[in-house]
Amino acid sequence: MTDQELVRDLSEEQLLARFTPLLPTAGSTLVGPGDDAAVVAAPDGRFVVSTDVLVEDRHFIRTWSTGYDVGWRAAVQNLADCAAMGSRGTSLVVSLVLPSDLPVSWVTDFARGLAAACAGQGAAVVGGDLSGGEKIVVAVTVHGDLAGRAPVLRSGASAGDVLAHAGVLGRSAAGLALLTAGVPELDPALVTAFLRPDPPLDAGVSASLAGATAMLDVSDGLLRDAGRIARASGVSIDLLDPARSVPEDLAVLEGAATELGVDPLTWILTGGEDHGMLATFAPGAVLPQGFRVIGTVSAGDGPRAPGRVTVAGETPVVAPGWDHFAG
């Protein structure tokens, strides 16, 4: 059990024997890992399902991310997609492609990261597959429970709604910028926000309970993701001046932004992968804890045509979106 022990030193069964006991479990699992397939309870009669892939050297690099980080991130981004529908993630299926020279400790670390990220939602890893390959590939499929509620779609926003956000903005992008510049020590908390994003996943269900009209998680940047709601709903969205609506997010970014010569607004508006919940609510709705109003929704006219996103009434001058790093 040393760091020198490599994946190729173990049979698939031996590797699974190390990996499987570390995986998170849950009461909704009727038949767990070890059979040909798992069986999971779906008391709602429906389940939410989504999938995501992480590829080494495209979505993460091993010199920056530990196995724990990658396991955490793989679980969180899938659980965030469930949350964004107004559901709670219940079960994950995790498939791994592993290079033969990968330390076994990376794989067990990965399982611990998965388990830690799933703990807050009570989600289980119920199965998966292992294969060999040139690079690490992590494919996660998640299932979520709506508990009888209607799913919250991107297309339900109406003129007059408010746009609200729960979570943090820009931190993951700032952390990536610090790593890219080779100065992670300038703000380790921002680097952690990139390596292990920790969105308020419960905010998805609470937004649904509070009557959210549309929702998604901010994975590709506020402007781009707000634009997805605007287009799907046929409305225009005007973001409030972030200096007034999210001053605490700007303040957290200030030091790193100054050091790197970056306008922190760019990270707020275009930084992806913080996975906070972006939702619209009818006027007068009582926003659930953690949500703050960051924009308004209108039918759109003139420069604010349907599908358009403006910032304090102006067309934003920053690049409109975040492409996944090295992507």
Ligand SMILES: [Mg+2]
């Ligand atoms: Mg999403």
